Amino acid sequence: MMYKQVIIFTLLAVFLNPLSANATSAGELLALTCSSCHGTKGVSHGPATPSIAGLSKNYIIASMLSYKHIDNLDHAQDIVDERKNLDDVVILKRSATIMTRIAKAYSIEEIEKLADYFSSQKITLAVQDSDKDQAKKGEKLHDRYCEKCHEEGGIKPDDDVGLLAGQWQDYLRNSMHDFRNSDREMPKKMRNKIDKMVKKKGANSIEALIQYYASQK
Numbered sequence: 099m100m101y102k103q104v105i106i107f108t109l110l111a112v113f114l115n116p117l118s119a120n121a122t123s124a125g126e127l128l129a130l131t132c133s134s135c136h137g138t139k140g141v142s143h144g145p146a147t148p149s150i151a152g153l154s155k156n157y158i159i160a161s162m163l164s165y166k167h168i169d170n171l172d173h174a175q176d177i178v179d180e181r182k183n184l185d186d187v188v189i190l191k192r193s194a195t196i197m198t199r200i201a202k203a204y205s206i207e208e209i210e211k212l213a214d215y216f217s218s219q220k221i222t223l224a225v226q227d228s229d230k231d232q233a234k235k236g237e238k239l240h241d242r243y244c245e246k247c248h249e250e251g252g253i254k255p256d257d258d259v260g261l262l263a264g265q266w267q268d269y270l271r272n273s274m275h276d277f278r279n280s281d282r283e284m285p286k287k288m289r290n291k292i293d294k295m296v297k298k299k300g301a302n303s304i305e306a307l308i309q310y311y312a313s314q315k
């Protein structure tokens with residue numbers, strides 16, 4: 099065989115070999131569609147689109163199913179209850195114009211693959227401006243009202259609570275707005291803490307918390 103033909107043959111073999119195709123996981127291929135908004139490997143350039151790299155698998159699955167089945171959340175809960183590996187996933191309402199449309203295109207199997215892929219990517223904190231004084235106030239508020247569930251300053255996603263530290267501040271502000279408007283369902287105990295905090299420290303305390311999360315580098 100000519101030298102050139104050998105190269106072409108080898109290249110073809112690499113492309114056609116199902117084993118080498120596996121080197122790019124199904125999750126990674128599916129994730130290409132997400133990268134136009136959420137950035138390469140889930141690290142978003144902001145400002146209102148969240149980074150999803152390093153979120154917990156269960157949290158991503160719960161979010162996607164809630165978006166997908168926004169009109170029938172009981173059905174979404176049934177889907178996870180029926181699957182042994184997902185039986186501790188809790189579906190909470192999440193209204194969102196873009197994601198409710200996108201999530202409809204994915205089966206539960208594909209959602210699991212996407213969740214595997216993004217949960218195994220490295221968390222990268224967004225570089226953004228923040229107000230120092232507010233951030234200091236926010237840190238104290240966080241320790242008192244939020245740290246119990248959002249551990250280590252809001253960067254430990256293991257508890258299936260999302261990511262606060264280094265998340266884009268516009269996204270966090272929108273999320274807090276949605277929670278307080280009930281466009282997004284808050285866990286009951288989180289609502290209690292936030293109501294208590296706002297009553298005691300005023301509505302500005304929420305912005306102080308956001309500045310604290312934005313200040314973490």
Ligand code: HEC
Pocket residue numbers: 128129131132133134135136146147148149150153157158161162192193194196197200212260261272
């Ligand atoms: C057209 C832009 C766009 C595309 C494409 C997109 N997203 Fe999103 N995504 C968003 C926005 C904006 C939000 C914030 C929605 C909200 O307000 O709740 C979001 C939120 C999310 C969240 C919740 C994050 C959190 O911290 O709670 C997850 C999970 C998510 N997207 C996964 C995906 C996956 C997986 C894909 C690919 C299949 C994808 N997205 C494609 C724009 C997009």
Ligand code: HEC
Pocket residue numbers: 148157160190240243244245246247248258259260261262270273274283285287288291292295307
């Ligand atoms: C009792 C536990 C608990 C407490 C206390 C709590 N949270 Fe949460 N938080 C959660 C859970 C669970 C979720 C995930 C909700 C979901 O699945 O949509 C969450 C989600 C969030 C999110 C959305 C994250 C994302 O990626 O979209 C924000 C923002 C947030 N919490 C802020 C706070 C703040 C600020 C405080 C303190 C004032 C607080 N939480 C206190 C349990 C708690």
